[in-house]
Amino acid sequence: MSNTVTRDTFDQVMVPNYSPAGFIPVKAEGSRVWDQQGREFIDLAGGIAVNSLGHCHPEVVAALTEQAGKLWHVSNVFTNEPALQLASALVEKTFAERVFFCNSGAEANEAAFKLARKYAADHYSADKYEIISCTNSFHGRTVFTVNVGGQPKYAEGFGPNPAGITHVPFNDIDALKAAISDKTCAVVIEPVQGEGGVLPADPAYLQAARELCTAHNALLVFDEVQTGVGRTGSLYAYQEYGVTPDILSSAKGLGGGFPIGAMLTTAAIAKSLAVGTHGTTYGGNPLASAVAGKVVEIVSRPEVLAGVRAKHQRFVDGLNAINAKYNVFKEVRGMGLLIGAVVSDEFAGRARDFLKAAEAEQLMVLVAGLSVVRFAPSLVIAEQDIDDGLARFDAAVAAVVAASRH
Incomplete structure (x- = not known):
C-alpha cells in the first residue's frame, strides 16, 4: 500500500463525521504551520x-521526550510519579483538594456529572438527580454530556435521552432561580460559552449561581475545558471571576496538544467516588501527565499570564481596526485569548465563509456556531504573528466582502 496520503x-x-480543511499540516513550530506543499500558515486556532x-x-x-524514555503506561492498578506531581500542582494552584485524571473534556465532564449525582444520592436522596445547564452550552459528545449540553442538534438521533436534565438561558439569574429546587444536584456553567459563541458569563450571574447552589445543597460545576489553563489570563477563569465552584472540569489546553483531562473537586465531595465507582484505563498516563505538568508550570509563570492580557488587547484592537474598514462585525467579545467576532446581520450564518477565506490566505481560524469567527491562539504567540495573522485576516474579510457586495 502506498504511503502517500492526501486530503482525498x-x-x-475515515468516518465522515468531519469535513476537514483542504490542506494537511505536516510540520509546525510556535504559531507557524506548514502543509504538504510547504506552504506556511499562521495558526490563530x-x-x-x-x-x-x-x-x-x-x-x-x-x-x-524525557518521560518517553522512562515509562509510558502502567494503568490505574498502579500510580505514577508524573500523575502525582501534576495533581499536586493543580491542588496547590486551585481551590481543589482532589483530582481525577482522564483523557478528554467530555470524560472530565462525564466524571463531574456522575460525581454530582453520586454525592447527592449519598448525602440527600436518590430523587436529587436533576442537572441544570444553559442553553447553547457545550459539554462533550458522550450521550450523557451531549444532553447536558444545551444544543439539541448534537443529541438528535441518539435517543432515548437521559432524564433529569433542564436547560435555562445563559446569564439569566431569574430563570436559574425559577428552575433550581431541592431536586437539583448540580448546576453546570461555562464561565465563557465557547462553542455557543464565545460569550462570557456576567460576574453577577456566576455569583448568583454560587449562592443558589449553596442554598439548595446543589453542587456548582464549572466547565473550564476551553477556558482553563491560562486561556482567560488567569490559570482558571473562576479565579478571574472570584467565584469558586465545587467541581471543575479541565482538558484542552491542559496537555498543550497531548490528550488529557482532569476533574478537580474538594476532598469531602471526592469521597463519593470510592474505589470501583468510576475509572479509566488511560487516565493519568505518565506521558500525558509529564507533558501537562510542564504546561501548567509554564502557563503559571506571571509573565505568561500577563502576556495573555496584553495580547488580548492587541487582538481586539486589530479586529476593531479591520471592522472599521469593512463593517462586518457587530461585536468583538471574549476573555484573554478566547475571542469571538460576531458577524453583522448582513453576514448572519456565514461565519464559515470567513474561515474558508482565511484558509485561502494561509491563516487558520475557527468558528463558534454559525455567526461567530473564533480565535484561540497560543498563549505565547509572538506579537509579530498576531500582526501578520490579522493582516491575512484583513485580506480574508476583504475577499468575503468583495464577493458579497459587488
Whole structure:
C-alpha cells in the first residue's frame, strides 16, 4: 500500500463525521504551520484552544521526550510519579483538594456529572438527580454530556435521552432561580460559552449561581475545558471571576496538544467516588501527565499570564481596526485569548465563509456556531504573528466582502 496520503484519502478511509480543511499540516513550530506543499500558515486556532504553548514548545518537547524514555503506561492498578506531581500542582494552584485524571473534556465532564449525582444520592436522596445547564452550552459528545449540553442538534438521533436534565438561558439569574429546587444536584456553567459563541458569563450571574447552589445543597460545576489553563489570563477563569465552584472540569489546553483531562473537586465531595465507582484505563498516563505538568508550570509563570492580557488587547484592537474598514462585525467579545467576532446581520450564518477565506490566505481560524469567527491562539504567540495573522485576516474579510457586495 502506498504511503502517500492526501486530503482525498480522508474521504476514502475515515468516518465522515468531519469535513476537514483542504490542506494537511505536516510540520509546525510556535504559531507557524506548514502543509504538504510547504506552504506556511499562521495558526490563530490553536487546535481549538488546545495548543496553549503553540507547536513543539522546546520545554514541552523535552518533558515528553524525557518521560518517553522512562515509562509510558502502567494503568490505574498502579500510580505514577508524573500523575502525582501534576495533581499536586493543580491542588496547590486551585481551590481543589482532589483530582481525577482522564483523557478528554467530555470524560472530565462525564466524571463531574456522575460525581454530582453520586454525592447527592449519598448525602440527600436518590430523587436529587436533576442537572441544570444553559442553553447553547457545550459539554462533550458522550450521550450523557451531549444532553447536558444545551444544543439539541448534537443529541438528535441518539435517543432515548437521559432524564433529569433542564436547560435555562445563559446569564439569566431569574430563570436559574425559577428552575433550581431541592431536586437539583448540580448546576453546570461555562464561565465563557465557547462553542455557543464565545460569550462570557456576567460576574453577577456566576455569583448568583454560587449562592443558589449553596442554598439548595446543589453542587456548582464549572466547565473550564476551553477556558482553563491560562486561556482567560488567569490559570482558571473562576479565579478571574472570584467565584469558586465545587467541581471543575479541565482538558484542552491542559496537555498543550497531548490528550488529557482532569476533574478537580474538594476532598469531602471526592469521597463519593470510592474505589470501583468510576475509572479509566488511560487516565493519568505518565506521558500525558509529564507533558501537562510542564504546561501548567509554564502557563503559571506571571509573565505568561500577563502576556495573555496584553495580547488580548492587541487582538481586539486589530479586529476593531479591520471592522472599521469593512463593517462586518457587530461585536468583538471574549476573555484573554478566547475571542469571538460576531458577524453583522448582513453576514448572519456565514461565519464559515470567513474561515474558508482565511484558509485561502494561509491563516487558520475557527468558528463558534454559525455567526461567530473564533480565535484561540497560543498563549505565547509572538506579537509579530498576531500582526501578520490579522493582516491575512484583513485580506480574508476583504475577499468575503468583495464577493458579497459587488
